[in-house]
Amino acid sequence: MSEAPFTVEALGRQDRASFSCGDPALDRYVREQARQDQERRASNCFVLVERATGMVVAYCTLSSTEVAKMSIPSRVRKKLAGYPTIPAALIGRLAVDSRYQRQRLGEALLAWATEQMQRSAAACALLVVDAYPEAAGFYRRFGFRPVLGQELRLYYPLSAKLQDLAKQVAAAGEE
Amino acid sequence: MAKSVRTRRLDLRLSDMDVALLRAAARRQSETASQFVRRIVRLESERILGADARIIVSSEAMTEIQETLTTPPEPNEAWKRAFESRKTIIGS
Numbered sequence: 001m002s003e004a005p006f007t008v009e010a011l012g013r014q015d016r017a018s019f020s021c022g023d024p025a026l027d028r029y030v031r032e033q034a035r036q037d038q039e040r041r042a043s044n045c046f047v048l049v050e051r052a053t054g055m056v057v058a059y060c061t062l063s064s065t066e067v068a069k070m071s072i073p074s075r076v077r078k079k080l081a082g083y084p085t086i087p088a089a090l091i092g093r094l095a096v097d098s099r100y101q102r103q104r105l106g107e108a109l110l111a112w113a114t115e116q117m118q119r120s121a122a123a124c125a126l127l128v129v130d131a132y133p134e135a136a137g138f139y140r141r142f143g144f145r146p147v148l149g150q151e152l153r154l155y156y157p158l159s160a161k162l163q164d165l166a167k168q169v170a171a172a173g174e175e
Numbered sequence: 176m177a178k179s180v181r182t183r184r185l186d187l188r189l190s191d192m193d194v195a196l197l198r199a200a201a202r203r204q205s206e207t208a209s210q211f212v213r214r215i216v217r218l219e220s221e222r223i224l225g226a227d228a229r230i231i232v233s234s235e236a237m238t239e240i241q242e243t244l245t246t247p248p249e250p251n252e253a254w255k256r257a258f259e260s261r262k263t264i265i266g267s
Contacts, residue, residue, distance in 0.1 A: 006265055010241060026181050048265070066229055067229075067232055069231075085229075086244070088230065105264060107257035108257065108264040108265055111257040125244055126240065143251055147240070148235050148236035148239055149238050151235055152210075154212055161255065162250050169258035
């Protein structure tokens, strides 16, 4: 089997100075801030590297989070059923270099991130994304739904059904 | 159909320069000024409150999420294509 053209690596010393996805904030983040966030364990950044050129062509950040109900006055709280918090994974940023867009790299990275979260030892029930306005449609195509009242924060359950599909696709065509 | 969210009005006094700045930033993000302010203020408030490791939602939103977890959707064709792309583009 031939080698896949791209590989995912944890952000390290890869050259990303020329990374340009069309959004200055996302470009600046991967060039200047992602390492710091990684070092202070705020989020992990993973880069998609083209094997032939060594170029960083896409990246995403992943962090553990939990979904919690807003604290409310105790007199009101008593009337409501108690909900536990929900362990979740947050894709804070996902960007593809403009020169590599429309080549399915974004969806491949999303699928990769989903698999990582489902393999994680820590329980994780939900995938949450903070979408940029122009990227919200990308996530809605997969069935991500907006958190009520937060239109650009979208979620999708990391269900056994999704895990089964990933395994099924991975196994297809193999002996 | 998405449920409507109860909203409240918050009056702010901003300088002309601040208004111009936030409108320009909102345009850059293809958002209305209101959408932009809601999103940025929420993110920054969560950060200041040290809540960036938590996603804070309303009771109604929590109920919706719980329901989705109880009856998760069948992954659609977009997911199938994404896992196929992941396999061919990234490999094992």
